[in-house]
Structures are given as structure tokens and as C-alpha cells.
Amino acid sequence: MRRLVGGRGVVLALAAALPLAFLGVFFAWPVATLVARGFVTGGALDLSGFADVFARPRTWRIIGLTLVQASSATVLAVALGVPGAYVLFRCRFRGRAAVRAFVTVPFVLPTVVVGVAFRALLADGGPLGGLHLDGTLAAIVLAFVFFNYAVVVRTVGGLWEHLDPRAEQAARALGASPARAFLAVTLPSLTPAIASAAALVFLFCATAFGTVLILGGLKFGTIETEIWIQTTQFLDLRAASVLSVVQLVVVAVVLTLAGGARGRRDRALRLAATEGAAHPLRLGRGHGADTAAAVVTVVVVALLALPLVTLVARSLRTPSGWGIDHYVALGTTGGRNALTVTVWTAAANSLRTALVATVLAVVVGGLVALVVSRRPRSRVGRRTVSVLDAVFMLPLGVSAVTVGFGFLITLDRPLGIPVDLRTSGLLVPIAQAVVAVPLVVRTVLPVLRAIDPRLREAAATLGAGPARVLAAVDLPIAARALGLAVGFAFAVSLGEFGATSFLARPDAATLPVVIYRLIGRPGAQNYGMALAGSVVLAVITAGIMAVAERLRGSADGSEF
Numbered sequence: 001m002r003r004l005v006g007g008r009g010v011v012l013a014l015a016a017a018l019p020l021a022f023l024g025v026f027f028a029w030p031v032a033t034l035v036a037r038g039f040v041t042g043g044a045l046d047l048s049g050f051a052d053v054f055a056r057p058r059t060w061r062i063i064g065l066t067l068v069q070a071s072s073a074t075v076l077a078v079a080l081g082v083p084g085a086y087v088l089f090r091c092r093f094r095g096r097a098a099v100r101a102f103v104t105v106p107f108v109l110p111t112v113v114v115g116v117a118f119r120a121l122l123a124d125g126g127p128l129g130g131l132h133l134d135g136t137l138a139a140i141v142l143a144f145v146f147f148n149y150a151v152v153v154r155t156v157g158g159l160w161e162h163l164d165p166r167a168e169q170a171a172r173a174l175g176a177s178p179a180r181a182f183l184a185v186t187l188p189s190l191t192p193a194i195a196s197a198a199a200l201v202f203l204f205c206a207t208a209f210g211t212v213l214i215l216g217g218l219k220f221g222t223i224e225t226e227i228w229i230q231t232t233q234f235l236d237l238r239a240a241s242v243l244s245v246v247q248l249v250v251v252a253v254v255l256t257l258a259g260g261a262r263g264r265r266d267r268a269l270r271l272a273a274t275e276g277a278a279h280p281l282r283l284g285r286g287h288g289a290d291t292a293a294a295v296v297t298v299v300v301v302a303l304l305a306l307p308l309v310t311l312v313a314r315s316l317r318t319p320s321g322w323g324i325d326h327y328v329a330l331g332t333t334g335g336r337n338a339l340t341v342t343v344w345t346a347a348a349n350s351l352r353t354a355l356v357a358t359v360l361a362v363v364v365g366g367l368v369a370l371v372v373s374r375r376p377r378s379r380v381g382r383r384t385v386s387v388l389d390a391v392f393m394l395p396l397g398v399s400a401v402t403v404g405f406g407f408l409i410t411l412d413r414p415l416g417i418p419v420d421l422r423t424s425g426l427l428v429p430i431a432q433a434v435v436a437v438p439l440v441v442r443t444v445l446p447v448l449r450a451i452d453p454r455l456r457e458a459a460a461t462l463g464a465g466p467a468r469v470l471a472a473v474d475l476p477i478a479a480r481a482l483g484l485a486v487g488f489a490f491a492v493s494l495g496e497f498g499a500t501s502f503l504a505r506p507d508a509a510t511l512p513v514v515i516y517r518l519i520g521r522p523g524a525q526n527y528g529m530a531l532a533g534s535v536v537l538a539v540i541t542a543g544i545m546a547v548a549e550r551l552r553g554s555a556d557g558s559e560f
Contacts, residue, residue, distance in 0.1 A: 015367045019392065019437075022364050027395055027434050030406025031244070037409075038241025049238040050245075059226075063246065066222040069137065069212075070205035073144035077201050078194065080145065080300050081152025083293040089157030091294075099301065100154075101545035104487075106304055107150040108495035108541045110512040112519060113534040115214025117307040118143045120314060127306060140220060143211045146304060148201040154488070155197035156190060158481050159446045163189055193446045200442055202254050203396040207247070209498055210516075223247045227399045244402050248394070255390040308538065315531035319524060326528035330536070334529055338521040339514055340506040343533045346514040347540070353429045353510060354493035360433035361489040365440025366482065368392045370474070372441070373448035389445075396438045400498025407431060407503055425508065431499040436489040443488055447481040448474060487548030491541050511537050 039046060053059050088100050106114065120126055122134040133139045163186065171181040207224045216225075223243050230240040318325045330343040341349075372389040376382050395403070407427060451474060459469045475482075497512040504513050511533060518530035 016371045016388065019364045019368045019371075022360075023392065023395075023434075023437075026407075026411075026430050027398075027403070030410045031398055031402055032406075033410045034237070034402055034406040035241045035244055038237040038239075049242050053239050053242040059243075062221050062223060062226045062243075065137075065220055066206050066224075066250070069140055069144065069208075069220075069222065070202050073141045073148065073205045074198055074202045076141065077145045077148045077152050078198055080296065081149055081197065082156055082190075082194070083296040084149065084153040084300060085157035085160055086293045087297040088153060089161040097546065101542050101548075103153055103301065103304060104150045104491060104545045105308065105538050105542050106146050107148065108491040109147075109534065109538060110495055110497050110515055111147075111208065111210030112214060112497065112516050113311070113512075113530070113537075114143060114146065114307065115211045116519060116531075117311045117314075117534075118146070118211075118215055121307050121310050127310065135215070135217065135219065137220060139215045140212060143215060144201075144205045144208065146307060147208075147211070148204055149300065149304065151200050151204070152194075152197040154484060155200065155442060155446070156193045158443060158484055159193040159450065160186075160190060162447060162450065162477075192449060196442045196446055199254055199257075199393070200396070200439070203251060203393070206250060206254075207396065207399065209400065223250070224399050224401075228401045231401050231405065240402070244399055247399060251394060251396070251398075252390070255393050311531060311538075312535055315528065315535050318528065326525075326532040327536075329525060329529050330532055334518055334521065335523040335525040336521070338518060338523075338526050339509070341509055341514070343511070343514055343529060343536070346509050346511045346533075347536060349504075349508050350494050350510040350512070350537075351540075353425075353432065354490050356426070356429035357432035357436060357493040358486060358489040360429065361436035361440050361493070362482070362486055364433065365392075365437045365485065365489070366444060368437065368441045369444040369448055369478075373445055373451075375449075389441075392441055393438045395434050400435075401502070403431065403434065404499040404502030407499070423505075428500055428503050428508075428510070429493070431503055432493040432496045433489075435496055435499065436492045439488055439492060440485040443485040444478055444481045447478050451477055483548060487545050490544055490548075494537065494541055494544075 039049065084103070088096060088103070118139060119134065122128050122131065122139055124134070126134075133142070167189075168181045168185045171185050172178070176184065206222065208222055209224045209228065212220060212222050212225050221229075223246060227240045227243045227247070230236045230243065315326055316322050316324065333339040333342060339346075368388070372385050372392075374385060376385060411427065455473050456469050459473055495512055496510075497516065500510055501513050501516065504510055509517075515530045515533045515537070518526045518533065
């Protein structure tokens with residue numbers, strides 16, 4: 001047994017080494033280098049920038065707005081997402097896979113395009129113009145919920161569909177009402193996934209960029225937009241560095257709170273196959289929980305569809321009426337040669353880049369999830385796992401501006417390698433993988449942590465080595481979550497805009513970058529092409545997620 005424990009430790013150490021090296025070279029080093037440039041003056045460390053930046057009233061206003069926007073959107077997304085997770089992962093009905101794919105589309109749309117779609121939706125004359133929400137804080141919060149609803153649904157649903165229903169059924173048999181059984185049995189089991197989803201949503205909202213620029217203008221902003229302003233408009237690296245540190249502190253606090261919530265509730269859960277856990281959706285009298293959850297989900301899905309319908313309608317609107325003129329123009333470089341490549345070429349670039357980024361993200365993220373899912377007996381081991389868990393979430397909380405600029409100033413010949421990565425086609429997929437790794441971890445981790453450790457111990461007792469235990473126990477249970485992680489990583493890479501906008505070469509621009517450039521160019525043709533390109537990106541993403549759902553269904557024999 002001692003030899004087995006030692007072998008397991010070696011395997012886990014090797015599994016942790018690759019992700020740590022990846023994060024160190026492609027995240028910590030570029031970010032630290034850029035931040036250090038803001039704090040080094042004349043070769044000496046100068047921290048006076050903290051006092052200067054914090055003395056500005058604008059700084060405190062930006063920090064306050066960031067926290068208010070992110071907190072409000074997180075609460076609303078979780079409140080709406082949990083019923084959606086129940087309907088889409090705990091209930092069976094025809095078309096469930098299609099609805100799952102649909103609710104994912106908003107999450108991967110370019111932020112700038114969604115901002116334009118919401119402006120068209122909420123402006124005077126738009127479908128919801130009568131609410132007078134254009135240019136308000138509520139518009140930004142609604143756009144955040146639009147983006148992140150899928151995060152809650154899929155993160156919580158990924159665990160919920162595996163929960164053994166017999167525990168809740170036993171509570172009902174003992175006289176507990178449906179609400180009582182849910183609060184006493186199911187909700188505590190879902191807490192790790194809910195905490196993970198809430199942390200992700202908060203971080204995505206706190207680091208939002210394009211949406212806030214479009215919908216907030218000069219009136220509303222976040223730490224992320226302020227870093228961009230200080231870096232690109234004022235060239236004030238010291239202020240940008242201070243704000244980057246503030247953003248990291250906010251992220252660290254959120255990760256600590258989320259980790260504590262998971263730690264108090266994380267325990268071995270009884271997992272069941274989907275066929276035994278899911279049940280047909282029941283509506284009507286006597287099925288109040290299913291009916292209420294279904295009504296909430298239908299309303300939310302309808303609201304999610306509204307900006308997308310507006311986007312499609314605007315893409316088909318031409319100066320002479322209705323038509324596909326903007327889609328035909330995607331084979332050109334736009335009015336007045338606004339682009340260096342056609343939109344179709346950019347779409348092909350996006351697919352190739354996303355494929356490489358997905359492979360990197362799944363390998364690195366899968367290893368991270370494997371390591372931090374363990375529950376060491378020693379206090380030092382548990383603390384080490386907790387620190388690693390938090391460290392690999394940091395890329396979500398660092399400004400894409402900081403990461404992009406950091407890549408440009410550090411990765412000319414990293415670690416003495418005689419290759420300038422800044423001119424290499426690998427730079428963009430590496431940056432996208434850095435962004436996607438935390439999402440892969442958060443998708444796979446709750447399921448791995450829910451595996452009863454006695455299953456591993458039983459396999460080891462029967463003579464299985466660490467690799468055999470991993471293949472026979474962990475992978476079969478985590479396979480569905482890993483499939484979801486692949487779909488998410490690919491979709492996120494397709495829609496990634498922040499870091500890619502700084503790193504993509506003009507002749508290898510991705511689809512989100514091309515869309516942003518078209519929006520910024522004058523002329524109805526360019527704007528129409530931007531909207532049509534956004535529809536193309538949404539269709540590609542929906543197709544990818546639909547295929548992922550179908551593969552997941554065939555892998556476990558699920559009918560839907």
C-alpha cells in the first residue's frame with residue numbers, strides 16, 4: 001500500500017508539473033513583466049503609483065461600478081440558471097439537446113457584437129425601447145446575464161444530471177414536501193457546482209470589456225475598460241499596473257470565498273447514470289416544481305432569443321429592403337477595403353486556431369482538474385490543492401489587455417528558444433488556451449470531486465496501479481464532463497476577442513477581430529457585414545455545441 005501511495009504521488013506531481021510550466025511561461029511571466037514595468041522607474045522599485053491612483057475619485061467610482069455590475073449579474077444569473085439546469089439536465093424531453101446548444105450561443109458571441117445587438121434592442125424604436133433602458137446600468141447587467149446564463153446552466157446541470165435521485169426520493173417517502181426535499185438533500189449536493197458557477201460568472205462580469213464599452217460609454221465602466229484606457233489612450237503603464245493589481249485582489253477574494261463554499265459542502269456524492277437520474281418533464285397539476293422550472297426556462301430562453309433575432313433581422317436588412325446582400329459581401333474585404341482578408345478566410349482562421357487552443361486547454365485543464373480534485377489526508381496537502389485550484393483560476397481575472405501586451409514584450413524568444421513566438425501562428429491559440437483552461441477546470445472538477453474515494457481504494461486493493469485506477473474509475477465518470485469541456489473550450493476560443501485583438505496578424509485575423517474592425521469602419525455595407533459575420537459565428541458555435549451534445553448522448557446511450 002505504501003508503494004501504491006508513493007506511485008500515486010509521483011503521478012500527481014507529474015500531472016501538476018505540465019500545467020504549472022504552461023501557466024508560468026504563458027501567463028505569470030508576461031503579466032508580471034508588464035506590471036513590473038509600471039512599478040520600476042530608473043531601475044528602482046517605485047510604489048508611489050498606488051497612492052496616486054487611489055487618490056483619484058475616478059478609481060473608486062470604477063471599482064464600485066465593477067463590483068455592483070458583477071454582483072447584480074451574478075445573483076440574477078444564478079437565480080435564473082438553476083431552474084434552467086433542472087429542466088435541461090434533470091428532465092427529458094424532445095429537443096433538449098437543441099435547447100442546450102442554443103443557450104450556449106450567447107456565451108461565445110463577440111462582446112462588441114452583443115453590445116451592438118443590445119443597443120439596437122433597447123434603443124428608441126427597438127423591440128424593448130419603451131423600457132428606456134438604453135445607456136443604463138440595467139442594460140449592462142442584462143447583457144451580462146445574457147452572456148453567462150449558460151455558465152450556470154451547464155456547470156450546475158453537469159453535476160445535477162449525475163446525482164442519484166434515490167436520496168431525494170427517500171426524503172419524499174418520509175413525508176418531506178418537494179421544496180423541503182430539494183433544500184435539505186439536493187441543494188447541499190449542488191453547492192460545489194453553484195459556487196463554481198457563481199465564481200465564474202462574477203469573474204466574467206468583473207473583467208468584461210466590449211459590452212461595457214458599447215452599452216456604458218463614458219458613464220459606466222469597469223476595471224478592465226479603465227486598464228485599456230490607461231494603456232492605449234494615455235500610455236500610463238503605472239496606472240494600468242495598479243489597476244491590474246486591484247483586479248487580481250478582487251479575483252483572489254472571490255476565489256477564496258468560492259473555495260470556502262465548496263470546501264464546506266464538497267463531499268462524495270452518489271452518482272447515477274443519466275437514465276436513472278433524469279425523468280420525463282411533467283407539467284400540470286401535481287407537478288408544480290417541474291411546471292415552475294419549465295415556465296422560468298421558457299421565458300428566459302425567449303428573452304435570450306430576442307437579441308439574437310434582432311441580430312439576424314438587422315443582418316438581412318439592406319438599404320433597398322430585405323435580402324442576403326450582406327452575406328454575399330462576406331466574400332469581399334468590405335467597403336473601401338476595410339479588411340485585409342475576407343470574412344470567410346477569417347472564419348477558417350478561427351476554426352484552425354480554436355482547434356489548437358482546444359487541444360491545449362483540455363490537456364492542461366484536465367490535468368489541473370485531476371490534481372485539485374484529490375482530497376489529501378494531511379493539512380498541508382489540502383492547503384496545497386486549494387492554492388493550486390485558485391492559481392489556475394487567475395487567468396479569468398487578469399485583463400486581456402495586460403495578457404496581450406505582456407505576450408508582445410516577453411515572447412520574442414522565450415527561455416532562449418531561437419523562435420520569435422510573436423510572429424508564430426501558435427501565439428494566438430496559446431493565448432486562447434490560457435483563457436479557456438479555467439473553464440475546462442471548472443467544468444470537469446465538480447464531477448471528479450464527487451467521485452467516492454472508496455471506489456479508487458477498492459480498485460487499488462484489487463491490484464490496480466495509479467494509471468489503471470485513473471482509467472477505470474475517474475475517466476468513465478468524468479467522460480461526459482470532459483466532452484462538455486471540449487465543446488466549451490472550442491466555443492470560447494472561437495469567440496475570444498480581448499487577447500486575440502492584440503496578437504492576431506492582419507493576414508491571419510480571426511472572425512471576432514474582423515467583426516470588430518467592420519463595426520469600427522464607416523458605411524452601411526461594413527456594418528451589415530459585421531452583423532452577417534456575427535450570425536455566421538453564432539451558427540458555427542451552435543453547430544459545434546450540438547455535435548458535442550450528440551456525441552455525449554451516444555457515448556452514454558442517452559436517447560437525447
